[in-house]
Amino acid sequence: MAKYNILMHEMVPEHWLVPVKEEEKILKTLGVTKGQLPKIRKSDPVIKALEKVEGEIVPGRMIEIVRKSRTRGIAKIYRTVIGE
């Protein structure tokens, strides 16, 4: 079977790598520290798929997830990449 890009699947929400420059700004508007954010493993299939586009993603980087929401339109969630 040909490799399928899981990011293209309709059930997988959009994942974006947050540029390091913008991280602080986003954290400030959210009023949280990076450590408080939910985690995502580096070994997560989504991160692996993202790495094909963005190059290696080191632990500590931030990921923006854009989910569709019936009530909200779109909901933006952030996660911190952790090892393994």
Place this chain on the structure above:
Amino acid sequence: MKVEISKGIEELKFALLSPDEIRRMSAVKVITPDTYDDDGYPIEKGLMDPSMGVIEPGLKCKTCGGKVDQCPGHFGHIELAMPVVHIGFIKEIYSILSSTCSNCGRIKLADDKLKEYFQRIKDTADRLSDIEYDDIVSEVESEASDVVICPHCHFENQKVALDKPTTFREEGKKLTPKEIRERFEKIPNEDLPLIGLDPKVARPEWMVLTVFPVPPVNVRPTITLETGERSEDDLTHKLVDVIRINQRLRENRDQGSPQLIIEDLWDLLQYHITTYFDNQTPGTPPARHRSGRSLKTLVQRLKGKEGRFRSNLSGKRVNFSARTVISPEPFLSINQVGVPEKAARELTVTETVTEHNFEKLKELIKNGPGKEEDVYKPGVNYVYRTDGSRIKISDKNAAEVAEKMEIGWQVERQMENGDIVLFNRQPSLHRMSMMAHEVRVLPYRTFRFNLAVCAPYNADFDGDEMNLHVLQSQEARAEAEILMKVQENFLSPRFGGPIMGAIHDHITALFMLTYKNPLIPLDAGLHIMSYIDVGKTPETVEVDGKKYFRGRDIFSMILPEGVNLEFKGKLGDKSLDPNGTEGTIKIENGKLINGAIDENAIGQSKGVLLDYVLRKYGNAEGAKFLDNLTRLAAGVISFTGFSTGIDDEDVPGEAKAQLREVGNEAVQKVEKLIENYKNGLIGMEPGKTLEDTLESMVMKALSQAREKSSEIASHYLGMDNSTVIMARSGARANMMNLAQMAGIIGQQSIRGQRQHRGYTNRTLPHFQKGDIGAYARGFVSSSYKEGLNPTEYFFHATGGREGLVDIAVRTSRSGYMQRRLINALEDLKVSDEGKVLDTEDSIIQLEYGEDGTDPSRSFEGESVDIDYLIKEMFGKKYGGKQ
């Protein structure tokens, strides 16, 4: 209020008791397996030795001199003749045995390897979590246990096997606890951190018991029955066994008895000590009481729902609460609860005397505690003076105490109308299972409430009991009233609509009051209106010189002013009304213009009118509307009377003939299908075998028969029929139930399939083998009214049982699922900014629900009801969907 924490827990550390420590903390060496002598005095050096604490009032502890409430109890000890393994550490003993060398006692890993692991612990010491440490330990264990030749002394180790529950074998040879202990003694302290032990507080050989601690008597008190008979605690029984066998073992050992006998006794001692800790060890028969019940030993005291944690620490019994049977009372507001006088006299609110309530409390004290036969008048049971001393109020001292009362005293006054209480029914599955009510003290012995409140509690009156809790502080009362009052919980967070509403007879009554806008004679109308707060009676109409009210006008009286609404009722387009207008409910400026009020208007969780009133006028007005509605319904239905019986399902002869025809036709159709199948005339449907195709065709044919019978029944049973009124208005039942009573019950299924299990090739011996016709597979062509024939009856019962089993399985499964969910989510909180955080302040959701919408303030899950807003702002011209 400032909360001061005098001591905070920073860390918890578990350690092992060393034999030395057990001896040091012991107050007495127990050597006799007896408890009391013939005179009832505890035997010295026995299991009830007074050095281990006192349980009888008056006596003094031999160790500390304290009385019952002062002495904390003291441990004793038993010197074991032979060492025995501790069942709680079997896993650890096994892993230590397999990862260390039996010759030199070192962990079977080379020095550089060990160093590496130590370095890992050291490196991460500052941020090392318990889980990570455990990971390292188990890594060491799995790596070391595979090693055969010890890298330190080059001894060839043998594989150790655990023969459950407590026997260890090395190449088939039994390892005695003594040998295990000797091996463990050889393990150097330096290696211990890598097997998960802190050498400062634990040595592995301490997992093999040589001295056995005897818990204080307070832990295992003797119970004296009324007959004077004494009965010992289960733990004491078990300790008796331990001492007895220990004694025999020692005697036999000292006499130099044969090894076989000693080994048997040793195993027996192991058994008793194992069951003393855990009487449900797999592989061990539980120790039993003389009566045959299994003993409740240490682990059983702690574990499970009835254990110390779930039953005594997480859950406790409370004061200021009551429990009794519930019953309905339509004259109470939904915010109220009727409390029986008997309970009201016992339940109290503690009030501190101030200058503001001085006179009131004085009067209450004067009332005394009151007598059961008197009319209820709130009084006082106890008062507490400023120094904390308690005075019981009786008829005699009431006046005297009232005069002496001072500011600062505490008065436990009995319940009065208007007190705020919490009312609860188990299982408490959602937050509406516990709501705040206002008290109404009533005669008799049941708690009573408005029928609309049955829904959130999931209560009925077939013997249900409920609990009531009296709030004791001003803050609690305020909070309960703002957050927990019934009217504040109208909108369920489950679906964003009203969970409470009219039920059963409320719907029937108001349907009859408004269907086709009946003429109500003047006197009847006035009687009905006397049930509600009457402002101005509606205009009367005159027919044939007699005065009448119109039903819809009476209903309009309970509508708030300015309601403008148009929506489809349950009758909808199928209305039995010739003009087909009854299904459109139209309210203009608080007047019901058209339509019959039914479940869609006022029913629980779907009443459009109720929902509208709640959202437009607020909870208080909504509560008033529902109060009036239930009263009006009671007025209507008790005046008109309403009843149903099986003769409601009488259908004329021609209908009966038609129904029979439908049944026969269906059966013949099935026979035809089977014949076609046998002749190979049926083609396979996609994704199905030939048999499946036939089955689905048969099922379709039979369900069509039931639908047809439903149509016939509906046709012959009209709106003059009580059952039809209930079904059409949505009060109870539906047209299918009706058709089953009057016409054809239909196919009985198990797991969605026709009945097929039973004997070889047939369901019942009443049928030919291989018969797959309608009747042989559970089709019931009779009606409930006619009665079922024996085979039909059997199939109906099997089908019915499936439902019962389903319910039993579902409730237990969903209960456990809910418990796990609650435990997982219990300490999440929503912060002031609307973030969902856990106890470490980690983010669970950046915004509650990822949309910041409170579902109980939403409109059926949507943040706002746009249609309503457009209609309200721009008028009807742009009207929304309704």
